[in-house]
Structure formats: C-alpha cells, structure tokens
Amino acid sequence: MSTGVVKPNGGPSTLGATGARAPAYRWRRFLHLLSRYGTLAGLAIMMVVFSIAAPKSFPTMSNAINILNQSALTALIAGGLTMALVVGEFDLSIGYAASLAGVLVTGLIVRQGLSIWLAILVVLGVGAVIGAVNGALVTKARVNAVIATLGIGTILIGISFGYTSGAPITEGVPEAFPRLSLGKLLGLPNPIWIMAGVLALLWVVLNRTDLGQRIQAVGGNPEAARLAGIPVDRVKIIAFVTTGVCAALTGILLASLLGSGTASAADSYLLDAFAAAFLGSATLRNGEFHILGTLIGVIIINTGFNGLSIFGADTFYQYVFKGGILVLAVALSTVARRYSQA
Amino acid sequence: MPSAEPRAPLVRVSGLAKQFAGARALEGIDLELRTGEVHGLVGANGAGKSTLIRCMAGLVTPDSGTIEVDGRKVIISAPRDATELGLAFIHQELNLVPHFDSVANMLLGRAKSTRLGLIDWRRTRRPALVVAERLGIEFPLDRRVDELSVAQRWMVSIGRALVGNARMIAMDEPTASLSDTESRRLFEVVRDLARSRVAVLYVSHRLDEVLELSDSISVLRDGRLTRRLTRGELNKSGLVREIVGRDLAAAEQSTVSAAVPGQTPPVLEVHRLRRGVVENVSFELRRGEVLGLGGLVGAGRTEVARLLCGADRPEAGTIRLDGVGVCFSTAADAVGHGIGLVPEERRSQGLILNRSVAFNINIADQRPLRYLPWLPLLHAGRARARAVELTERLGIKTSSVDQPVSALSGGNQQKVLIARWLTRERKVLVLDEPSRGVDIGARAEIHRIIRDLARGGTGVIAISSDAEELVALCDRVVVMAEGRVTGELEGANLTEEAVIALSYAHRRTDRSVAT
Numbered sequence: 001m002s003t004g005v006v007k008p009n010g011g012p013s014t015l016g017a018t019g020a021r022a023p024a025y026r027w028r029r030f031l032h033l034l035s036r037y038g039t040l041a042g043l044a045i046m047m048v049v050f051s052i053a054a055p056k057s058f059p060t061m062s063n064a065i066n067i068l069n070q071s072a073l074t075a076l077i078a079g080g081l082t083m084a085l086v087v088g089e090f091d092l093s094i095g096y097a098a099s100l101a102g103v104l105v106t107g108l109i110v111r112q113g114l115s116i117w118l119a120i121l122v123v124l125g126v127g128a129v130i131g132a133v134n135g136a137l138v139t140k141a142r143v144n145a146v147i148a149t150l151g152i153g154t155i156l157i158g159i160s161f162g163y164t165s166g167a168p169i170t171e172g173v174p175e176a177f178p179r180l181s182l183g184k185l186l187g188l189p190n191p192i193w194i195m196a197g198v199l200a201l202l203w204v205v206l207n208r209t210d211l212g213q214r215i216q217a218v219g220g221n222p223e224a225a226r227l228a229g230i231p232v233d234r235v236k237i238i239a240f241v242t243t244g245v246c247a248a249l250t251g252i253l254l255a256s257l258l259g260s261g262t263a264s265a266a267d268s269y270l271l272d273a274f275a276a277a278f279l280g281s282a283t284l285r286n287g288e289f290h291i292l293g294t295l296i297g298v299i300i301i302n303t304g305f306n307g308l309s310i311f312g313a314d315t316f317y318q319y320v321f322k323g324g325i326l327v328l329a330v331a332l333s334t335v336a337r338r339y340s341q342a
Numbered sequence: 343m344p345s346a347e348p349r350a351p352l353v354r355v356s357g358l359a360k361q362f363a364g365a366r367a368l369e370g371i372d373l374e375l376r377t378g379e380v381h382g383l384v385g386a387n388g389a390g391k392s393t394l395i396r397c398m399a400g401l402v403t404p405d406s407g408t409i410e411v412d413g414r415k416v417i418i419s420a421p422r423d424a425t426e427l428g429l430a431f432i433h434q435e436l437n438l439v440p441h442f443d444s445v446a447n448m449l450l451g452r453a454k455s456t457r458l459g460l461i462d463w464r465r466t467r468r469p470a471l472v473v474a475e476r477l478g479i480e481f482p483l484d485r486r487v488d489e490l491s492v493a494q495r496w497m498v499s500i501g502r503a504l505v506g507n508a509r510m511i512a513m514d515e516p517t518a519s520l521s522d523t524e525s526r527r528l529f530e531v532v533r534d535l536a537r538s539r540v541a542v543l544y545v546s547h548r549l550d551e552v553l554e555l556s557d558s559i560s561v562l563r564d565g566r567l568t569r570r571l572t573r574g575e576l577n578k579s580g581l582v583r584e585i586v587g588r589d590l591a592a593a594e595q596s597t598v599s600a601a602v603p604g605q606t607p608p609v610l611e612v613h614r615l616r617r618g619v620v621e622n623v624s625f626e627l628r629r630g631e632v633l634g635l636g637g638l639v640g641a642g643r644t645e646v647a648r649l650l651c652g653a654d655r656p657e658a659g660t661i662r663l664d665g666v667g668v669c670f671s672t673a674a675d676a677v678g679h680g681i682g683l684v685p686e687e688r689r690s691q692g693l694i695l696n697r698s699v700a701f702n703i704n705i706a707d708q709r710p711l712r713y714l715p716w717l718p719l720l721h722a723g724r725a726r727a728r729a730v731e732l733t734e735r736l737g738i739k740t741s742s743v744d745q746p747v748s749a750l751s752g753g754n755q756q757k758v759l760i761a762r763w764l765t766r767e768r769k770v771l772v773l774d775e776p777s778r779g780v781d782i783g784a785r786a787e788i789h790r791i792i793r794d795l796a797r798g799g800t801g802v803i804a805i806s807s808d809a810e811e812l813v814a815l816c817d818r819v820v821v822m823a824e825g826r827v828t829g830e831l832e833g834a835n836l837t838e839e840a841v842i843a844l845s846y847a848h849r850r851t852d853r854s855v856a857t
Contacts, residue, residue: 209718210708217705220694227653227685227692228706228762229677288696 028339035336039283043300050307057310065188067299067306072191073250073257075298077266078273078280079202080246085277085289086206087239088219089138090145093153094247095270097130099263100160101251106169106261109177116177124248130156131244135237160263169261181256191253198246203291205242215239219289271326276301278329287337301325350413352377352541353398353429353510358407360393366565367393371407373560373567375510378539380532382552385562386585386638386809386842391545394562395512399431400424430503430511434518436495438502440488444479445470447487448502473504476538477531493524500531504540511535512543517551518640529555547638549578549846563587586842606630607665609801610770612650615659619825620645622659627770627801632792634816635805636841642825643805644686647772650803651683652676663769677706680769684759684776686805692759693747700729700743702758707766732761736791753777753784760791771795772803777811789815809841823847 051059077094084091101123108119130152137148183190206212214235217225226232250269255261279300280293304321351374358371368390375381385391396402398409400418408415411427418424424431438447448470474483479501481494490498496516503511513532517525532542532555546552552559559571561584569584576584610627619642627633635643648654650661652670661668663679670676673683685691694702704711704725711725712718729743736757740750747758756776763771776792777785792815796802806812812819818832821844829844831837 204719208720208722210712210720211718213701213705213708213720216697216701217694220697221690223691224685224694225705226673227651227683229674229682230705231672231674286696 031335032339035282035287035332035339036284038332039279039296039300043296043303046300046303046307050303050310054307054310058307063306065192067302068192068195069189070306071295071298071302072189072195073253074269074272074276074302075195075295076198076253077247077250077269078276078294078298079199079291080243080250081273082277082280082289082291082294083202083206083215083239083246084145084243085281086219087215087236088222089236089240091131091134091149091240091243092146092270093130093134093149093156094243094250094273095267096153096156096160096264097127097244097247098251098254098266098269100130100156100163101127101248102255102258102265103160103164103169103261103263105252106173106177106255107163109174110169110172116174116180120252123252124245127244127246127248127251128241129244130247131241132237134244135240138240139233139236157264157267164261164263166263168263170259173259177256178259179256181253191257194249194253198249199291199295202242202246206291211235211238271322272298272301275322275326275329278333279325282329282332282336285336287333287335297329350410351375352412354410354413355394355398356408356410358394358397358404358409360397360402360404362393368397368404368565371562371567373570375541375543377509377541378536379557380536380542380544380555382556382559383543383545383562384547384549384552384559384581384585389562389585390565391562392514393565395431395514395543395545398424398429398512425506428507428509430506430508432496432499432503432511432513432516434515436499438487438495438498441486443486444474444481444483444490444494444498444501447498448473448505450502452505469505470501473501476504477501477534491524493520493528496520496528497531500535508540510541510543512545514545515547515640516544517546517548525551547640547846549581553578553581561585582843582846585846586839609664610650610803611660611662611665612646613660613662615646615649615656615661617649617654617657618642618645620649620656621825623822623825623827624659625820625827625830627803629769629801630796630799631818632796632802632804632816634812634819635803635822636809636812636819637807637822637828637845639807641822641845643822644774645825646822647683647774647803647805650676650770650772651681653683677766680767682706682763682766682768682771684756684763684771684773686774686778688752688755688759688779693755695748696746698744699733699738699740699747699750699758700726702747703729703732703743703761704765706762710765728765729761732764733758736761736764737787751781751784753780753788756780756784756788757791760788760795764795768800770801770803772805774805775807776804777806777808785811809838809845812836812841813838821845821847 057063077098081091081094104126105119105123108114108122109116114122134149134152137143137152138145181189181191185193206215214225214230217228217230218232218235222232251266254266258265276297277289277294279297280295281287281289283293283296285293301322304325305318308317308321353375355371355373358368360368371394373394383391383394393402397404398418400420400423403419409418410416411429416423416427418427439450442450445467449466452466470483477497477500479497481490487495487498500511516528520528529551532544535542544552544555553576557573559576559581560567561569561571561581563585568587606628608626609629612626613624615623623642623646625633635646637643645654649656652673652675655671663681668679670679689695694705708720709715711720711728713721726743733740733743738750738754738757738761740754747755750758760773773792777788780788792802792804804812804815813836816836818830819836819841820827821829821831821841823845828847831840831844
C-alpha cells in the first residue's frame with residue numbers, strides 16, 4: 001500500500017522475499033484486500049447471482065430504482081449515525097428517535113393543526129434536541145455512549161407511546177403529506193433525491209469543512225485533538241445533533257410513506273443503520289467510518305432484501321440475513337482495522 | 343566481600359543484554375542480590391534501570407544473558423514466572439485495583455474456595471491479615487484503595503508481594519510522591535523486610551535515601567553497570583560522579599541565581615506556579631529564545647508544560663503572556679492565545695495515526711484554507727499545498743502528504759507535529775522531549791528546526807531528560823527537581839554536568855551537591 005521512502009517498522013515488504021514469512025504475508029495481504037474490497041465484491045457477486053437466477057425481475061431499471069428507493073430511508077439514518085461513529089461515539093437511540101419523529105410530525109399536523117412544513121421543522125428541531133441531550137450526557141456527564149443513548153432511546157419509546165396512547169395516528173392526515181415521499185421528480189422518487197442531497201451534504205461537511213476535519217480528528221485521537229486546540233466536547237455534541245436530525249428526518253419520511261404516525265414504526269432501522277455503517281467502514285477504507293461506505297453498505301443490505309423477496313423467501317430469512325450481515329460487517333471492519341498496514 | 347558467603351546469591355543476573363531497534367539499552371549486566379540485602383539501583387534517565395527491572399519481571403525478553411535464582415538458571419518469560427519464583431515488582435503506577443479494598447488487593451488472584459466452589463473469605467483473608475500486622479498497617483483494611491494515600495497504597499503493594507511469599511521485592515521510585523514522614527515510615531518497612539530475609543531492589547533518583555538504606559549500590563550508565571559499591575564506600579558527590587561518568591568540578595560553581603534580563607521583553611512570565619508536584623515554579627521566556635527545562639523524570643517538567651498549555655489549571659501562581667495575565671481553562675484557550683504543545687507521547691497525544699500527513703499538519707488551523715473567510719468550506723488544493731510546502735520546508739520524508747502518518751519514522755512524525763504549529767500564528771511553542779525515540783540524524787534536524795523557529799521570533803520551551811540535548815539545543819536551561827526550580831544555567835555555565843548536578847539537587851540536601 002505504502003510506496004513511501006519510509007517503511008512501517010517490521011513491514012512485510014522487507015520480509016516478503018524470505019520463504020518462511022511468505023505464506024503469512026500472503027494471508028495478511030489477502031485479509032487486507034478482503035477487508036477493503038470484500039464488500040464490493042460481495043455486492044457484485046450478489047448482483048450477478050440474482051441476475052442469473054431472476055433475469056426477468058432483478059436486473060431491470062425499475063428494480064434498481066426500487067432498491068434505491070428502499071435504501072433511501074436507511075441511508076438517511078445510517079448517514080447520520082456515521083457522524084456519531086466518526087467522532088468515536090455510538091448512538092443507539094436513532095431508531096426510537098425516528099419513531100418518535102414519525103408520531104410527532106403526524107400528531108402536530110393532525111392534532112395541533114400545524115402546517116406540514118412547520119411540523120417538519122419543529123420535529124427536526126426535536127431531533128436536534130435529542131442529539132444534544134445524548135451529546136451532553138456523553139461529554140459533560142461522561143456517561144458511556146452506549147448506555148446514555150440506550151437510556152435516552154428507551155425514554156423516547158415511552159414518549160412515543162404516551163403521545164399516541166398506543167394507537168397509530170391515521171385520521172386526518174392531509175394528502176399532501178404522503179406525497180412528500182411518494183412523489184417523483186425527473187422520474188425518480190423523492191426519497192432518492194432527499195437521500196442524495198443529505199448524503200452529499202454530510203460528505204461535504206465531513207470532508208470539506210473545518211467542522212468535519214475536527215470531527216475526524218476527535219474520532220481519530222481525542223487527546224491529540226484536544227491538545228491541538230480542538231474543543232472536543234463541542235465537536236462531539238455537534239456530531240450527535242447531526243445524528244439526531246437525520247434520525248428525525250428518517251422518521252418523518254417513514255410516517256409520510258406510511259401515511260400515519262405509529263409508535264415503534266422506525267425502531268428496526270437501528271440495526272440496519274449499524275450494519276450499513278460497519279459494512280461501509282470495511283469498504284475502501286481501513287475500518288474507518290465514511291459516508292460513501294455507509295451508502296454502499298445500505299445498498300448491499302437492500303439488494304439482499306430485494307433478492308430475498310424476489311425469491312419469495314419467508315420473513316424469518318430476512319432476520320437471519322440482517323443479523324448475519326451485522327455480525328459479518330463488524331467482523332470485516334475489525335479485520336480491516338487490524339490489517340490496515342498490510 | 344561477596345565470596346565470604348558460600349551460598350549462591352538469591353538472584354544472580356549475568357551478561358544480560360538488550361537492544362531496542364538497534365539501540366543498546368543494556369549490555370553485559372551482572373547483578374547479584376543476596377537474601378536480606380537492600381540493593382540500590384541508580385542511574386540517570388535512560389541509563390537502563392527500568393529495562394533491567396522489566397527483564398527481571400518478565401515484561402521484556404533479554405537478547406542474551408542469564409538469570410539465576412538460588413543458583414538455578416531460570417527463564418522468566420512472563421510476570422507469572424517471576425511471581426512463582428518469589429520475585430515481586432512494585433512499579434510506580436502500583437497496579438492495584440482501585441475499587442477493591444486493601445485485603446482484596448493483597449489477595450488478588452489467590453482466592454481459596456469452599457467445597458461449593460465459592461470463595462471462602464475467612465480462609466482467604468487470613469494471610470492478608472497476618473501480613474498487615476507484620477507491616478504494622480494502621481489504616482482500615484476494608485477501605486477502597488482509591489481512597490487511600492499513595493503511601494498507604496505502597497503498603498498494600500508491599501503486602502501483596504508478601505502474601506505471595508516474595509523473597510525479593512523490587513521497588514521503583516517508592517518515595518517519588520511521599521512526604522518526608524511517609525518516606526521515613528517506608529524506610530522502616532524496607533529495613534524490616536531486609537531483617538526478615540527479604541531482598542529489596544531499591545530503584546530511586548533520590549541518592550540520599552539510596553545511600554542511607556542500601557547495603558550495596560549498583561550504578562547504571564548508558565546501559566552498562568559501571569560499578570557496584572558497598573556500604574560506606576561512597577558519599578553523595580561520589581555517587582553523582584559515578585552516575586554522570588565525569589568529574590563535577592565544573593558544575594559546582596555553575597549555578598546562576600537569576601538570569602540577566604535580556605534586551606527583548608519576555609513573551610512569557612511564569613510566577614510561583616503551583617499544582618500537584620509543581621511548587622512555586624517561576625521563570626521567564628524571551629522572544630526568540632530556546633529555553634530548556636531539565637531535570638529527572640518526575641521532576642514536574644511535563645506538569646509545568648500542561649499548565650502552560652491549558653491542559654491543567656494552576657492552583658496558584660500567574661502566567662503572563664506579553665505582559666498580560668492569562669488563565670486558560672482549556673487547551674483550545676491556550677492555542678487561541680498562541681501557545682502550542684508538541685506533547686511527550688507522540689503517538690497517543692500528538693498524532694491522529696490513521697490519518698494522512700496533510701490531515702495531521704492542517705488540523706490545528708483550518709481558517710486560511712477556506713474558499714472565503716466567512717464560508718466554512720475548505721479548499722482541498724490549498725490544504726494540500728500548505729502541507730506540501732511545510733513538509734518540504736521541514737524536510738519531512740514521505741512519499742506523499744496523503745500517506746498515513748503512521749507509516750512515517752519517529753523523527754518524521756515529530757516534524758509533522760512541529761509543522762502543525764507552523765500553520766498558525768504562535769507566540770510560544772512547548773516541546774516535550776522533542777527527540778525521544780528519534781535517530782541521531784533526525785535529532786539534529788529537529789534541533790535545527792527548533793532553533794530556526796526561535797530565530798523567527800517564537801519563544802520555545804524544550805523539555806528534555808537528556809542533558810546533552812539541552813546543552814546542544816538551548817540558550818538557557820532551567821533545571822527542576824522534585825517540583826521546584828533548582829537553578830538556571832546560561833552561557834559558559836551551561837554544561838551537561840551542571841544540568842545533572844542540579845537535577846539531583848534535592849531540597850533536603852542542597853548543600854551536599856555543592857561540596
């Protein structure tokens with residue numbers, strides 16, 4: 001990988017020629033390549049297999065758009081999660097935050113009579129507050145992120161159920177609301193545009209702004225970032241806020257898609273988002289979380305789902321697939337980090 | 343005389359050698375420890391004391407040489423082996439479990455179980471209680487160790503060694519953070535241990551106590567054992583001479599009490615700074631000057647650096663920057679005022695290892711890289727160009743600025759950290775051990791860069807444990823010992839010997855160094 005003048009100490013490049021080390025080196029090299037390009041190869045293999053097995057239904061333009069459309073919401077929430085992961089933290093509240101956003105946005109429209117746009121704005125604000133609370137707990141109160149966000153997430157479940165009293169909000173949802181996610185622009189469904197726009201924005205923020213560089217620095221080495229003059233706590237809180245806003249947006253779009261606000265509707269996005277982000281971290285980079293990788297991870301997962309449903313697989317296979325891919329993704333990501341120097 | 347006793351020594355180390363990355367850490371070490379003996383081990387920073395201890399403890403595998411216990415050759419490849427042989431090691435960090443009580447800590451890993459497989463606390467606790475009595479421990483044994491004082495934790499650590507039937511206990515800088523009274527109490531315990539036929543390997547920078555306690559003393563210098571001395575053979579100045587390897591005649595009148603104020607006004611004034619070990623530290627730094635901060639490990643230099651850079655807040659004292667009093671609550675604050683730190687631990691505190699060289703250089707100040715001053719959008723080309731310019735200027739050897747910084751050598755990594763602070767306006771740059779783990783060539787280059795920086799108007803503070811480096815690099819050196827400034831050296835007075843002598847000038851015995 002490195003063609004530098006300076007070789008990493010003990011680097012295999014100096015030992016590659018000696019017989020005894022060669023197999024071990026080749027194995028490392030293989031793991032390194034697997035961890036960088038394995039996910040992409042897996043996606044390609046999946047596409048080829050599905051195309052051969054279902055030539056009429058899988059490799060079509062409309063199915064491709066379908067996969068992207070199904071990926072859109074997961075990609076939004078996973079893109080937001082990526083921000084928390086890049087800064088070196090965890091957010092387990094995203095699924096519950098999205099669910100709450102769904103019931104809240106419909107509730108505000110139906111019960112409080114807010115206009116659609118105002119309701120959306122308010123709910124995005126709620127997402128930001130949830131993120132800020134998570135961030136404050138993790139940085140100021142120094143609660144472990146897993147515990148803090150799990151606790152907050154559980155509180156959010158409670159609020160969702162309390163707000164809806166257990167029954168979905170379906171009556172009186174204006175027609176314009178479902179149109180948000182069912183409408184099309186230039187032949188592509190709106191969610192795809194929104195996904196593209198938000199992910200592009202997140203990519204730019206992460207890679208082309210002061211803030212993004214600081215987020216990456218804090219995630220890479222918080223102590224070094226602090227001594228370099230970066231306000232670590234503030235940067236972490238901002239990352240959590242971004243995660244919260246993305247989760248809220250996902251919940252709003254899901255409610256629009258369903259035409260109702262249902263408590264716990266978006267809960268299952270949590271695992272999808274984590275699986276996607278970890279698959280993404282094992283894609284092209286050495287176990288680092290990044291937006292493009294997360295998008296690829298989401299597409300892999302949804303291509304898999306799509307294939308399963310084309311073949312009419314039972315629902316339980318979906319769970320097996322989802323669980324399996326999460327574990328595989330984390331394992332690949334770990335391998336990627338370990339063999340990053342190969 | 344060693345031959346007087348027919349029995350084999352408890353521990354005999356012969357011909358021990360160890361290299362790290364081609365650099366000699368230890369060579370041809372012969373060391374003998376007898377039952378019931380207190381053996382002092384002294385040497386300057388980097389002389390090899392800790393490597394020797396680590397070899398004996400099974401934490402480092404020596405390249406060659408043997409270790410014998412009771413005359414039998416043994417191989418210690420893990421700490422467990424050492425424990426089984428009855429060798430106990432108490433490191434400065436003490437390695438106790440903070441939220442366990444004293445008894446649980448002493449018994450760690452030795453629980454005896456009942457027939458049901460549960461821990462039989464009564465049977466398990468007994469040996470700890472016996473040991474506590476033997477050591478005369480007076481504090482409550484059921485208190486969590488993180489609520490104990492450092493001195494009490496030392497007692498617990500010694501107790502732990504004794505519960506494990508240790509026949510030799512190595513103690514690394516036991517009195518480093520103890521008060522005088524606490525130290526006295528520890529000495530009593532050490533003598534008692536010796537009387538009960540436990541050998542003690544006593545490692546300390548404090549020569550007075552080593553002289554007071556030890557039956558024999560081994561001196562390490564540059565990885566070799568220069569001398570083994572028996573009780574009464576030495577006084578302190580002789581010992582210092584042995585440690586330095588040269589005569590200290592020159593050092594004796596070298597202390598300059600106060601520096602003559604220079605032409606330029608000071609950029610940084612530190613007055614009676616205090617926190618933790620740091621006691622009433624005062625000095626001035628002039629613009630364009632390289633000021634060295636010398637002393638032994640643990641003298642409080644890094645702590646002073648942390649206070650200057652906003653990592654810690656002083657308990658008392660003032661810091662004035664360009665004549666204006668400042669008080670930093672965060673590192674970001676200090677950086678904003680133009681004080682940068684190149685930290686001691688390059689990899690854990692300085693670098694963002696999985697990122698590129700360019701990323702690591704640019705991270706401290708991104709503002710100039712924006713498309714427009716008010717638009718927080720970074721110009722990738724400008725960022726790269728700045729990194730390229732700095733790598734060329736500092737001679738950082740890398741195939742490309744996009745290479746991960748982890749692939750660079752230590753010297754080049756250090757230059758990356760210096761380059762980081764060249765991206766922004768700065769008044770003061772503090773470098774903690776700037777050439778640690780860096781080869782000689784890179785070291786010379788880093789020194790040149792530091793001096794260029796100073797010539798450019800930055801006030802530079804260089805912290806180093808290496809007297810040679812301080813003399814080569816600095817215009818002026820402030821030496822610290824035990825948290826206090828023991829002297830200031832400049833011009834003809836600035837010699838290696840003087841720096842080392844002042845490093846050992848402990849407050850209790852200031853006199854004995856000078857005479």
